[in-house]
Amino acid sequence: MTRRSDRSRAGAFLLAALLLGLPAACSVKEDRAECPVYVTVLTDRFLQRGLDTGTLSFAAARPIGRETIGFLSYIRNGYVQACPRDYARVSVLSGADPAWLTDDALVIPQGREAGLVWAYGTAFSANADEYVVDAEPHKQYCLVCFLFDGSPTAPEGYPWRFRLRAECAGMDLYTLEPLPGDYAEPIGPNGVGEWFGVLPRQRTNNMKLEVYLPDPDNPSAGQTEYVVDLGRAFAEQGYDWSLEDLKDIEVQVGFTSAEVTLDVREWEHDDHYQDIEI
Numbered sequence: 001m002t003r004r005s006d007r008s009r010a011g012a013f014l015l016a017a018l019l020l021g022l023p024a025a026c027s028v029k030e031d032r033a034e035c036p037v038y039v040t041v042l043t044d045r046f047l048q049r050g051l052d053t054g055t056l057s058f059a060a061a062r063p064i065g066r067e068t069i070g071f072l073s074y075i076r077n078g079y080v081q082a083c084p085r086d087y088a089r090v091s092v093l094s095g096a097d098p099a100w101l102t103d104d105a106l107v108i109p110q111g112r113e114a115g116l117v118w119a120y121g122t123a124f125s126a127n128a129d130e131y132v133v134d135a136e137p138h139k140q141y142c143l144v145c146f147l148f149d150g151s152p153t154a155p156e157g158y159p160w161r162f163r164l165r166a167e168c169a170g171m172d173l174y175t176l177e178p179l180p181g182d183y184a185e186p187i188g189p190n191g192v193g194e195w196f197g198v199l200p201r202q203r204t205n206n207m208k209l210e211v212y213l214p215d216p217d218n219p220s221a222g223q224t225e226y227v228v229d230l231g232r233a234f235a236e237q238g239y240d241w242s243l244e245d246l247k248d249i250e251v252q253v254g255f256t257s258a259e260v261t262l263d264v265r266e267w268e269h270d271d272h273y274q275d276i277e278i
Contacts, residue, residue: 054094091173146195205231
């Protein structure tokens with residue numbers, strides 16, 4: 001009798017120990033509204049676009065998590081993050097310095113090129129334990145190709161430099177809406193003598209092109225000689241900043257002794273931007 005009683009007490013003790021050691025979890029029968037949803041973000045489309053790395057951000061009412069990843073490491077399986085069921089947001093951004101990210105925005109420092117940014121953002125509510133997001137990249141920049149009498153290189157001894165100015169210098173990570181800011185990017189020849197600029201997504205065609213003589217010690221600075229209404233030239237061409245994937249632009253530059261003239265038109269080029277050396 002005593003031995004059976006001892007065994008019963010020992011069994012009860014073991015059961016209690018096991019129950020105490022179990023982690024808190026949502027059972028099938030209880031209200032699962034407080035349980036997280038496990039969100040799988042598929043980034044294969046970014047990889048197919050030729051993009052190697054990107055930053056994933058998650059938020060609800062406040063930030064949840066952020067990580068910069070190599071897309072190849074998550075091919076087919078995706079990146080998994082626990083999020084609230086009632087409301088959550090996810091962003092995938094490639095082509096910008098992760099140091100420029102705030103809780104919910106990309107903010108481009110003045111004087112820095114915007115970057116060849118491709119992004120995806122969405123908000124959702126999930127009623128299941130798992131939720132899949134198939135992130136599709138969209139082009140958030142306008143590449144500006146400067147041509148000099150039809151050539152991408154300026155004539156020998158060409159003295160000028162350009163500065164692109166615009167009124168938006170950032171982007172909401174989750175809605176991809178442009179954010180106000182003073183964008184100023186100096187433009188000069190790259191390593192092979194070609195001239196390219198990058199405009200981030202804008203709200204309107206309120207843009208200027210400054211033409212200046214560079215300081216010998218600092219080519220990105222110098223006295224402005226001309227200011228051209230670049231936005232008007234974009235508007236005359238019907239440029240649409242609301243497109244999901246922004247188009248690139250070709251700017252024909254002609255100089256006389258007294259004026260600068262521009263002819264802006266859509267640039268026909270290979271869609272694989274990674275083949276373009278900036």
